[in-house]
Amino acid sequence: xxxxxxxxxxxxxxxxxxxxxxxxxxxxxxxxxxxxxxxxxxxxxxxxxxxxxxxxxxxxxxxxxxxxxxxxxxxxxxxxxxxxxxxxxxxxxxxxxxxxxxxxxxxxxxxxxxxxxxxxxxxxxxxxxxxxxxxxxxxxxxxxxxxxxxxxxxxxxxxxxxxxxxxxxxxxxxxxxxxxxxxxxxxxxxxxxxxxxxxxxxxxxxxxxxxxxxxxxxxxxxxxxxxxxxxxxxxxxxxxxxxxxxxxxxxxxxxxxxxxxxxxxxxxxxxxxxxxxxxxxxxxxxxxxxxxxxxxxxxxxxxxxxxxxxxxxxxxxxx
Amino acid sequence: xxxxxxxxxxxxxxxxxxxxxxxxxxxxxxxxxxxxxxxxxxxxxxxxxxxxxxxxxxxxxxxxxxxxxxxxxxxxxxxxxxxxxxxxxxxxxxxxxxxxxxxxxxxxxxxxxxxxxxxxxxxxxxxxxxxxxxxxxxxxxxxxxxxxxxxxxxxxxxxxxxxxxxxxxxxxxxxxxxxxxxxxxxxxxxxxxxxxxxxxxxxxxxxxxxxxxxxxxxxxxxxxxxxxxxxxxxxxxxxxxxxxxxxxxxxxxxxxxxxxxxxxxxxxxxxxxxxxxxxxxxxxxxxxxxxxxxxxxxxxxxxxxxxxxxxxxxxxxxx
Numbered sequence: 001x002x003x004x005x006x007x008x009x010x011x012x013x014x015x016x017x018x019x020x021x022x023x024x025x026x027x028x029x030x031x032x033x034x035x036x037x038x039x040x041x042x043x044x045x046x047x048x049x050x051x052x053x054x055x056x057x058x059x060x061x062x063x064x065x066x067x068x069x070x071x072x073x074x075x076x077x078x079x080x081x082x083x084x085x086x087x088x089x090x091x092x093x094x095x096x097x098x099x100x101x102x103x104x105x106x107x108x109x110x111x112x113x114x115x116x117x118x119x120x121x122x123x124x125x126x127x128x129x130x131x132x133x134x135x136x137x138x139x140x141x142x143x144x145x146x147x148x149x150x151x152x153x154x155x156x157x158x159x160x161x162x163x164x165x166x167x168x169x170x171x172x173x174x175x176x177x178x179x180x181x182x183x184x185x186x187x188x189x190x191x192x193x194x195x196x197x198x199x200x201x202x203x204x205x206x207x208x209x210x211x212x213x214x215x216x217x218x219x220x221x222x223x224x225x226x227x228x229x230x231x232x233x234x235x236x237x238x239x240x241x242x243x244x245x246x247x248x249x250x251x252x253x254x255x256x257x258x259x260x261x262x263x264x265x266x267x268x269x270x271x272x273x274x275x276x277x278x279x280x281x282x283x284x285x286x287x288x289x290x291x292x293x294x295x296x297x298x299x300x301x302x303x304x305x306x307x308x309x310x311x312x313x314x315x316x317x318x319x
Numbered sequence: 320x321x322x323x324x325x326x327x328x329x330x331x332x333x334x335x336x337x338x339x340x341x342x343x344x345x346x347x348x349x350x351x352x353x354x355x356x357x358x359x360x361x362x363x364x365x366x367x368x369x370x371x372x373x374x375x376x377x378x379x380x381x382x383x384x385x386x387x388x389x390x391x392x393x394x395x396x397x398x399x400x401x402x403x404x405x406x407x408x409x410x411x412x413x414x415x416x417x418x419x420x421x422x423x424x425x426x427x428x429x430x431x432x433x434x435x436x437x438x439x440x441x442x443x444x445x446x447x448x449x450x451x452x453x454x455x456x457x458x459x460x461x462x463x464x465x466x467x468x469x470x471x472x473x474x475x476x477x478x479x480x481x482x483x484x485x486x487x488x489x490x491x492x493x494x495x496x497x498x499x500x501x502x503x504x505x506x507x508x509x510x511x512x513x514x515x516x517x518x519x520x521x522x523x524x525x526x527x528x529x530x531x532x533x534x535x536x537x538x539x540x541x542x543x544x545x546x547x548x549x550x551x552x553x554x555x556x557x558x559x560x561x562x563x564x565x566x567x568x569x570x571x572x573x574x575x576x577x578x579x580x581x582x583x584x585x586x587x588x589x590x591x592x593x594x595x596x597x598x599x600x601x602x603x604x605x606x607x608x609x610x611x612x613x614x615x616x617x618x619x620x621x622x623x624x625x626x627x628x629x630x631x632x633x634x635x636x637x638x
């Protein structure tokens with residue numbers, strides 16, 4: 001079931017609209033859980049987002065890919081200096097809503113449609129809820145806003161293409177990490193080469209992982225020509241050379257398992273059970289030939305792997 | 320069944336031993352088929368190769384990955400100027416055989432073991448067969464050579480690790496192509512960006528392919544988050560910008576199908592039947608969940624795709 005979303009931008013609306021994304025921290029400043037940030041992981045490609053800033057909905061967007069953990073965009077500059085450096089990035093393409101709609105002006109029609117919990121607006125005043133960021137709303141909320149601007153959902157959907165775009169963001173983050181490695185004077189040329197090879201699962205990293213893992217946890221395949229050395233904590237998010245080469249920070253996976261794991265469509269418990277994201281339908285799981293594998297235990301993990309798996313469950317997996 | 324190989328190097332022995340590979344043209348200078356070159360596609364990771372040059376076997380090697388189509392190595396310089404620019408590259412790691420063994424010196428023991436057809440040596444003279452390059456020999460031939468050097472197969476196998484290495488060669492070829500695109504003054508910056516994005520199956524190339532293909536031919540999956548836009552004629556081997564972006568030069572495949580197709584472990588007939596390489600065992604096919612898919616027809620191809628599929632069958636697929 002496609003959901004509908006409403007985002008209350010903060011001071012970074014300009015960067016988010018121009019850049020084609022949403023970005024949020026992962027938790028409140030005091031460390032507590034936020035449903036508004038958890039929603040970033042629940043948004044799915046193709047879903048519609050209303051953009052609210054400065055008292056008006058002036059853009060409508062479409063999610064183009066699932067969220068990933070990403071460093072706070074450098075384009076934010078000083079804005080959100082108190083936010084954590086690592087957060088959720090959700091790719092969204094935007095189109096203007098013209099005229100922009102001020103919810104205050106249509107409050108009688110809108111107020112009763114707002115969610116009772118986690119609402120983006122105060123239903124009495126029509127002002128934005130300070131704590132809110134990405135809120136789930138009903139399709140009726142979206143329709144009321146669009147109708148006020150003489151538009152329709154069909155019209156918006158047609159105006160917004162839906163190209164998968166995550167590779168853009170991944171390669172941007174990897175480019176930053178590559179530049180940092182190339183500029184690191186504490187590394188000699190061999191170390192530098194091994195760190196860069198590790199990005200594509202090759203060289204010393206693959207050798208290291210092969211000392212711990214024999215084959216693919218999901219399919220049982222052991223033929224090296226069919227296996228990818230996959231980082232558990234993604235290469236672009238590792239904070240040190242040792243994390244990037246650590247034998248415990250990897251699994252040998254067949255290419256489809258690697259893709260699912262890398263994108264956060266599956267993860268593992270410490271005991272070796274598979275957790276599957278709601279993004280995968282049971283029909284798709286069957287088409288991938290993984291229905292049997294998902295039901296089986298994949299074998300428990302070494303202590304060293306469990307640290308990285310904890311990170312994977314919290315920062316990569318999309319429930 | 321592992322096979323055993325004997326290579327008669329030409330004037331490029333130094334480059335092939337130091338570089339860790341074998342390279343051959345795909346056909347005789349007159350265009351006719353050569354079993355010695357076809358053998359490059361049949362060699363499999365882990366198989367042993369005797370290196371013969373200057374009248375002696377001075378190195379023993381192990382195939383580290385399957386062959387790929389690759390441009391003639393620039394390290395060859397003027398050597399083999401009459402060879403085609405495109406040939407087979409087979410990654411092989413080498414170790415010294417000490418002392419080097421001159422087949423002429425052990426001809427009584429060796430001659431009767433040589434193959435009657437496609438032999439690397441003339442059994443009477445012990446001289447190299449001028450036409451030969453990569454020859455299949457029996458395990459007895461390998462053992463006689465190794466015993467003469469006080470070595471054994473076990474000893475050689477232990478001395479030679481077996482890391483998969485194809486990514487090294489692929490990224491070398493891609494690096495050359497990237498540099499050529501970046502240096503091409505006839506391209507504007509948008510074209511250049513789209514050609515580079517096409518390398519990883521993204522951007523305009525993916526959009527183009529999506530106009531022709533709906534989903535994965537093998538699994539039926541249509542979810543864009545599970546699909547890769549895969550070149551039929553590999554990006555690194557395309558000779559023009561239009562080939563790299565051509566909607567007919569691509570398929571949308573799930574990541575495991577993409578990997579198998581990209582490495583030449585499967586290909587398609589024009590009518591849409593799947594051809595499977597002998598490198599995949601039936602057990603592995605079952606583990607990949609593709610036994611059903613391989614038996615089905617995947618739908619026929621458009622005329623534009625058939626040209627590229629012909630190339631894939633001849634230059635990428637490994638029978």
